[in-house]
Amino acid sequence: MKPAPFTYARARSVDEAIALLGEKDAELLAGGQSLIASLNMRLSAPALLIDVNGIGGLDGIAKKGDMIEIGALTRHAAAERSDVIAQFVPLIARAVPHIGHVAIRNRGTLGGSIAFADPAAELPACLLALNGEVDASGPKGKRTIKADDFFKGLFETALGPQDMLTAIRVPAATKDTRVGFAELARRHGDYAIVGLAASAKADGKGIKDVRLAFFGVGATPMRAKKSEAALAGGDIEAAVAALDLDPPDDVQASGAVKKHLAGVLLRRVAMQLMEPRP
Amino acid sequence: MSELALDISLTVNGEAVAERVEARKTLVDFLREDLGLTGSHVGCEHGVCGACTVRVNGAIVRACLMLAVQCDGATVETIEGLSDSGEVADLQAAFEQRNALQCGYCTPGMLTAAQDLLKKGGVPSRDAIREHMSGNYCRCTGYHAIIDAVEAVARQRAGEGK
C-alpha cells in the first residue's frame, strides 16, 4: 500500500521539532523502520511528518562520569560498532545484533526503539534491566525519566504527545557488573517470542542488585521482582518458581508457552549472571 | 514550513538528480517510477523481504522504509550502479555460475547485501554468511546456492583461489 498523503518538515533543532509537534496529527520521523512500515500499511496516517534526522548533536556515545550517555539518534549499527558500548554497556552490545537485520540497524535508532516501546523489542528491556533513564524535551522544558517510570502500556510511554526523547543514559559497567541476555525467536532477527535482559552486581561468590526485564510477555517490558530476589539469594529454581508472568496469547505462541519459555530463559540467563566478566 | 511535495537533489549511481517528489513517496518507488531504475524491487513494503535493498551514503537500507525526501543530498547506489561500475562483477559471475538465482526478483537485494558483507574482507563462515543474508527473502533457491556463491567469492577475494 502507499501512505496516505502527509506534509513533511525537516526540524533543525529539538525546539523546532517540539514546536512542530504542537500541530495536529504530527509525528516524529527518526529511523523510520517502524513508522514508515506503519504508514505504508495505512495503519497510521499523520498529517505532518517531522524529520529529526538532521538535528545535530543527538547521535553521540560518550562516557559521562559513571554513566554512558547515548544520543537518541544513535543508529543501532553505530552502537554495534562502538568500542564504548562494547566495554561499558555489554548488555546492549549483546542485544543489538538481535535487532532485525543489518539494513534495519543502519537506520533504526536507539531513541526511536525506546520511544516506540514495542513490547517484544530488545532495547526497552535493556534500559529497564540497567535501571537507565532517558532525557525528554517538551513544551515545558527538559526532564529525566527513570526506566521504571517510563513504560506505561502497550506502545505507551511517559512521553507526552509533544515530547521528544533526546538521550538515554545507563550506568557504565564496572568489573562487578554482570549481564545476561537471551531471546527466543522463530527466525533470526524476528521480534522475540520471549526475551530476557538482565543485569546484576557481583557480590562475593553470589550476585546482588538483580534486575530481570522480560520482553514479549506483556504490554511492556516487565520486571520479575520476586525472581530477582530469589536469584540474589542464589536459588535459580526458586527464581523460576517465583516467575509471576501472565503473558497473553499471540499469533506466535500461547501465553502458557511464553511463560514456560520465560522460565527456560531465566535458567540460561541466570547462568550468564553467575559468570564473572571475561 | 511543511510541504506535501518537495524538490530534492541527490546523486544516484554517480549521476546528479533533481526532482520534485511527493513527501509520501518511498525511496524505492522514487527510484523505480521517477528514475526508471526498476532493478530495485518491491516485495512487501514493510521492511521484511529485503527485495528493495539499496545503498544510501554507503550503508545498505530498506528503500521501502525510507522516503525519497529523506535522501536530499544523499548518495544512493542501486544494483544498476553496482553492476555497471563492476563493483559486484565477481559476485554476479559466481551467482550465475552456481545458479544462486532462479526468478531473480530477490537477486539485486541479495547482491547488494552480499557485497556489504564481503566489503569488510576476510572469509566469513557459512553461518556468518547466512546471518548477514538473514534479512533477504528468497523463495526459489532455498538459500544453499546463494551461500555457496558468496563463500566462493569471499575466498577468491582473499586470494584463496577458486
Added chain:
Amino acid sequence: MKIAEDSPPVLSALDRPNSYIGRSVPRPNLHRLTQGRGQYVSDVTLPRVAHVAYLRSPHAHAKIVSIDAAAAKKATGVIAVVTGAELAKVMTPWVGVLTHLKGLKSAPQPPIAVDRACWQGEAVCAVVARTRAQAEDAAELVEVNYQPLPAVTNAEMALGAKTPVIHASLGDNLCFERKLDVGKVDGAFAASDAIIEATFVTGRHTGVTTEPRAIVADWNEGEQRLTVYQGTQAPHMMQNLFAKHLGLAEHQVRVITKDVGGSFGIKVHTYADEMATVALSKLLKRPVKFVADRIESFVTDIHARDHRIKAKIGVKNDGTITAFEIDDLTGIGPYSVYPRTSGIEANQVVNLVGGPYTCANYRAAARVVFTNKNVMCQYRAVGHPIAVAVTEGLVELAAAKIGMDPLEIRRRNLIADDAYPAQSAAGLKFERLSHHESLAHLDAMMNYAGLRAEQKKLHEKGIYRGIGFASFIEVTNPSAAFYGVGGAKISSQDGATIKLDAQGALIVATGVSEQGQGAEAVIAQCAATVFGVPIERVRVIMGDTDVTPYGGGTWASRAAGIGGEAAWQAGKALRGNVLSVAGAMLQAKPETLDIRNGVVVDAATGTERLPLEELARVAYFRPDTLPAGIQAELVATRHYVPRAWPFAFTNGVQASYLEVDADTGFVKLLKHWCIEDCGTIINPQLVDEQIRGGVVQGIGAALYEQCLYDERGQMLNGNMADYLVPMAVEMPDIECGHVVSPTADSELGAKGAGEAGTAGAPASVMNAINDALRPLGAAPLTDMPFTPDKILRALGKV
C-alpha cells in the same frame, strides 16, 4: 567450497557430439537478472497507463447493500470508480468445474463481487486513478453498506445441518467428493498384527512469491486487440480465457510474459482482480495496471493444503503393510478456482497415498467443502506433500510400533525396481521407478549408520536428534488426462518452432515459459545438442502468444520433459531440412552429412564441409545458385504430447536430520538429503536447485507456515512479520543425488523435477521430529506446522 563446475559430458543414448545433455550450462537469461535489468510485469509501463486499487470486503461473508462512490469519483486523479454490476456488462463470470471430477460443483464467480462478498479480501469495487496512491486515497472515500452474513469458517461443520449454505443454488457446501475402495481393506486390517491410526493436519498456507501478482492490460480500441502483460505460467490458457470472458476471438488477444518473480503455481490460476483489470481496460479504452501489494496478496493469492486426514495403516510383525485407509476433509474458499478447479488437490491426495508401496488394499474418502475463507487451489507439488506426509508418517509410525528400522520397513514394502510396468492400488500407472536403488543411494550418501550412532551417543548427553525419511512418487509431464479430458482449454501438448537465421544461429520459439526454473536454458540445450551448434548461437523466445507455438506453459513439472522434447524433435527436423540443402550444395547424400559445432561435416569422418553461415547466406540471399527443385525450408515446428502414460511418474527419497531442544520446543535443522530419479537429466545443476528450493518450501510447511483465521473468517497473520517464511539462518545445507530411469515415451527420456523437493520435505521433517521425541515418551506429532507450542505440549512441558 568450490562452485559446481560442468560435469563431464554424459554419453547418453542420444549420442550427439558436443552434447549439452547432462551438462550444468549456466542459464542465458541470468545476466539481465543479476544486473537488475529484468523485465517483471511490475516494471512494465505504457503511455496513459491508469492504476487500479481494489476496495476489498472486510467481512468474510456479507451482502453488499449499496455502494456510494460519489465522493471517490471527485478525488484527485480519479479516472473511474467501477462496481461489480457495471463490470458485469463487460465481462462474464466463470465457473471452476471439470467434467472428469464427477459431481464437482461451484457457483459462478464474477471479476468484482456484485451482490455479495464471500471472503475477507474479495474485491467489491475498483478505483482507477493516475497513480496507485491516488487510487488508494479515493478508495477510502467509497462508502460500502454491508450487511454481514453468517460465515462458514469451520470445514468440519461445513456440511452440518445448521450451517448456512454459502450458495443456495448449489444446495449444500460440498464442492467435490471422491471415494475409492480397492482390494480387501477390512480383511487386511483384521489380519494385521498392529493397526496405527493418526489424524494428520496440514496447515493452510500460501506461496508468498517474492514478486506479488501484477498485470498490465492494454485494450487498443483502434486495433480491437487486447495485449496483456502478465506473470502467468500459462500464457495460451489466459489468452483463451480473456477472449472467452470478454467476447473476443483468441486472435484478438496477446499475452506477454517476460520475467516472473516466482510463481510455484500461484500465478497459474485465474484471479478475479486480474480479470477485472483486463475488463477495466476494455471498459475505459486505455491501459490499466494492477500490482497486488503484499497485504492484499495474503488474502487473495490462492491458499493451499488446508486438510485434515484421518488415516490408518495395518502392518504385520514382519513389516508387511496390509492396508491404508484415509478420510480427507479440506475446506477451500467459496469458489472452486478457475479453470483448474479446487478439487484437484484432494483428488491427488486420494491418488497418491500409498503410491510407492506394493500394498494392494486401500480405501479413501475425500470431501472438498466451501468456506468463507480465501480461495484455495494448486500450489507447488499439489496434493503430494499431504499424501506423502500421511503415507510416510503412517509407515514410520508402523515401523516404530513393531520395532523395525524405518529404512527396513520400506525395503520390505516398496515396489521392486524390476517389477515394472506396475500399478498402484489407486490405479496409478508406473513405467519404471527406482525406489530401492534410490534408498540404497540415500543410505550411503547420508551415512545412515553413522548418524544413528551419533544420535545414540548424543542422546545420552541429553541432546535429542532425529532422523526421518520420506519415499515419494511425483506426477510430472501430464498428458491430457490431467485437465484436457475434463473440458479445460489447458494444453497438455507443447510445441517448438526452430529457425536458422541469416547468420547461422538458431532461434527457438517455445510454448513453455519460465519463472526461474531454467526452462530457457533447457530448451537451448536441447536445440543446440540435437541440431549441432554451440549453445551461444541459440536464442530462445518464450512467453508471447503472438509468436510462440500453441502450448501449455510451465506447470506440473512439464517444461523439460514436454517442452524439451518438442524442441528436440523440431531441432531434428530442422537439421534434416538443412542437410537437404547442404546435400544439394555439396552434391552429397544428406544422410552422409551431419551438423557439428555450427558446421556441416562428413558424418563418418568429421571433416568440415560447409559452415552454417555460408549455407544460410546462400539459402536466403543466393537461392538462384541452388539446383532447380530445391527450396530451402530453414524453419521447422514440432509438437509433442506424452501418449503412452497419463503421467511420467518420478520417484525419490528424502531424509532430514535435526535436533529438538526439549526445553524450548525449537527445532534446529542440521542437514537434508534428497535422492531423485527424474529420468534423463538435461541440466544437473538446475535439477538440484529445483530440489533445494522445493525442499525449503516443504520445510516452511512443516515448521513455519500457516494462514491463521479466526472463527469470523478474518485472516490474523496476513503480513510478512506474522506469516513466517523460511529465511537463510534456519535452513540447512541440502545434498542431492540421482538415479536415472529415463522414460521411453520421448526421445530425450526426461521426466520432470520441479516439485519433488516440496513433495517429500514436510514428511521427512515430521518423521525426524517424531524420531527425536519418541524416546522422551512424546505422543507423535502429525499436526503441521510443528511449532514450539506443539512440541512443548507433546513433551508435556506445557
